[in-house]
Amino acid sequence: MHQDKMSQWVFGIWTGTVLVFLFAPLFVVAIFSFNASEISVFPIKELTLKWYVQMFNNNAFKEALLNSLIVAGFTVVIATSLGIIAATGIRSYAGRFKGTARALGTMPMMVPRLILGIALLTFYNMLDTDLSLVTVIFGHVVIALPYVVLIVSARLVGFDDSLEEAARDLGAGTFTVLREITLPLLRPAIVGSALMSFTLSFDEVVVTFFTTGTANTLPMMIWSMLRFGMTPEINAVATLTLVVSMVLAFVGEMSIRKAQTKSAAAP
Amino acid sequence: MKQRRLLDGSSFLAPPGVWLLIFFILPMLSMVIFSVWRTVDYKFVATFTLENYERLTGSLYVNVFWRTLRISSYVTLISLLLGYPVAYFLARKVKQFRLTLLMLLVLPLWTSYLVRTYAWMLILGTNGVINQSLRGLGLIDQPITWLLYSDFAVTIALVHIYMPYLILPLFAVLEKMDGNLIEAARDLGGGRWRTFWHITLPLSLPGIATGCLFVFIPSMGAFVTPELLGGTRSIMIGSIISQQFGVSFQYPFGSAMSLVLMAIILLFTVVALRFGRPAGSA
Numbered sequence: 423m424h425q426d427k428m429s430q431w432v433f434g435i436w437t438g439t440v441l442v443f444l445f446a447p448l449f450v451v452a453i454f455s456f457n458a459s460e461i462s463v464f465p466i467k468e469l470t471l472k473w474y475v476q477m478f479n480n481n482a483f484k485e486a487l488l489n490s491l492i493v494a495g496f497t498v499v500i501a502t503s504l505g506i507i508a509a510t511g512i513r514s515y516a517g518r519f520k521g522t523a524r525a526l527g528t529m530p531m532m533v534p535r536l537i538l539g540i541a542l543l544t545f546y547n548m549l550d551t552d553l554s555l556v557t558v559i560f561g562h563v564v565i566a567l568p569y570v571v572l573i574v575s576a577r578l579v580g581f582d583d584s585l586e587e588a589a590r591d592l593g594a595g596t597f598t599v600l601r602e603i604t605l606p607l608l609r610p611a612i613v614g615s616a617l618m619s620f621t622l623s624f625d626e627v628v629v630t631f632f633t634t635g636t637a638n639t640l641p642m643m644i645w646s647m648l649r650f651g652m653t654p655e656i657n658a659v660a661t662l663t664l665v666v667s668m669v670l671a672f673v674g675e676m677s678i679r680k681a682q683t684k685s686a687a688a689p
Numbered sequence: 690m691k692q693r694r695l696l697d698g699s700s701f702l703a704p705p706g707v708w709l710l711i712f713f714i715l716p717m718l719s720m721v722i723f724s725v726w727r728t729v730d731y732k733f734v735a736t737f738t739l740e741n742y743e744r745l746t747g748s749l750y751v752n753v754f755w756r757t758l759r760i761s762s763y764v765t766l767i768s769l770l771l772g773y774p775v776a777y778f779l780a781r782k783v784k785q786f787r788l789t790l791l792m793l794l795v796l797p798l799w800t801s802y803l804v805r806t807y808a809w810m811l812i813l814g815t816n817g818v819i820n821q822s823l824r825g826l827g828l829i830d831q832p833i834t835w836l837l838y839s840d841f842a843v844t845i846a847l848v849h850i851y852m853p854y855l856i857l858p859l860f861a862v863l864e865k866m867d868g869n870l871i872e873a874a875r876d877l878g879g880g881r882w883r884t885f886w887h888i889t890l891p892l893s894l895p896g897i898a899t900g901c902l903f904v905f906i907p908s909m910g911a912f913v914t915p916e917l918l919g920g921t922r923s924i925m926i927g928s929i930i931s932q933q934f935g936v937s938f939q940y941p942f943g944s945a946m947s948l949v950l951m952a953i954i955l956l957f958t959v960v961a962l963r964f965g966r967p968a969g970s971a
Contacts, residue, residue, distance in 0.1 A: 534910020
């Protein structure tokens with residue numbers, strides 16, 4: 423028994439250390455964003471909000487933020503709708519190719535973003551397509567789609583079919599069943615996957631780098647600052663993106679977990 | 690019944706299927722086509738040549754592929770060693786704060802890999818957090834210069850970025866594991882280590898395989914992290930590939946390089962999945 427307690431502690435400390443390793447670098451960025459000094463060096467003598475003020479007065483930042491929001495917005499709408507359709511399709515499609523369909527839906531996850539970006543670039547080049555935010559969105563949807571499929575599919579496992587069957591027996595058509603029964607039951611999973619798609623798109627830089635024209639997104643702005651000269655403002659921009667992704671991912675995870683505990687509780 | 694089912698199933702799969710066909714499958718194919726073309730005077734000429742692949746056998750490229758493979762293997766191994774106890778702890782040792790801990794592990798995954806890479810620049814730089822602290826403590830006079838722009842920097846940042854991906858599938862497998870098996874082994878006198886070695890570890894192989902792939906694959910294709918933290922000393926294949934689509938403007942050569950990278954990744958995926966097949970399934 424004593425030994426068990428010991429190992430509990432050892433594992434606990436190990437896990438704690440890993441968590442510190444995961445979070446400490448993020449805190450470093452956040453702390454420096456409030457540093458009054460021009461250079462990012464400890465100890466911090468004076469705190470300031472001037473980098474945030476400067477950031478919000480920067481037109482390049484405002485434009486990049488707007489572009490990021492546009493791209494993420496379209497990605498959410500397209501990826502979430504396609505993902506819901508795919509997940510419900512895979513479930514009700516009891517054919518031989520069910521496994522194949524699921525594998526295909528999640529395949530883009532197994533390809534590095536770099537390869538995905540380059541493949542799209544060669545494709546656009548072959549078709550003589552002009553690069554713009556639209557071509558960026560096409561790629562971001564490919565990134566987000568597998569996540570939506572996985573999240574919604576997980577909710578559909580242990581889903582109570584009887585409600586849908588009952589509605590059908592009462593004469594409801596496919597779309598009525600979908601609208602009145604399936605979608606409301608899926609709502610937490612849909613909210614969750616929409617938030618996750620937003621985060622994925624909002625933070626994506628590699629695919630954007632290869633598929634954008636002249637328009638910059640926020641991660642692209644950070645990228646060019648890192649490559650071609652930094653200002654302390656970068657800490658503010660970086661912290662802002664960290665906070666946005668953390669908050670959205672947190673709400674999204676909560677929504678997904680709620681969905682799972684609910685479906686697990688269903689008879 | 691048949692009538693009602695008409696809209697279900699396969700017709701549902703069409704819209705997402707078409708999207709993936711156009712924006713995923715066809716682009717991959719166009720990369721294959723490009724890889725047998727030529728670049729002449731900054732224009733791409735449609736031919737069939739294998740010279741792009743032949744060029745890759747040059748020692749410069751072989752060396753970079755080796756370094757990429759080496760760094761990715763280290764990253765995967767370190768992530769496994771760090772992450773396994775965490776997954777085990779979450780799956781089998783805690784009940785109370787399990788969800789909170791899991792959430793904390795997952796959250797960093799959703800933050801920007803670019804910003805997380807940048808964080809390591811602040812930490813490892815010549816005037817970075819580590820050098821400053823060591824100097825402040827009087828442990829060193831001159832800053833340690835090998836911290837940044839080295840294999841070390843790339844490795845530690847990639848572990849930081851991708852390790853949580855390894856913990857999740859491992860946690861899922863360990864959590865589902867039948868505790869009776871472990872208890873039975875212990876009751877029969879198997880020690881802690883023997884039980885782990887003969888029962889827990891083999892049973893968790895599927896999780897290990899998937900988790901390792903989730904770290905290994907993006908590491909092999911890493912571009913942002915080695916570009917910012919590797920400098921000229923630690924070039925990975927991702928940087929060389931991206932150059933072909935930038936200043937060098939050699940899409941055909943870059944496509945061939947990407948396909949070789951993809952082939953290596955596929956090979957490792959097949960091996961890992963075979964190795965990690967759950968016990969009992971042939």
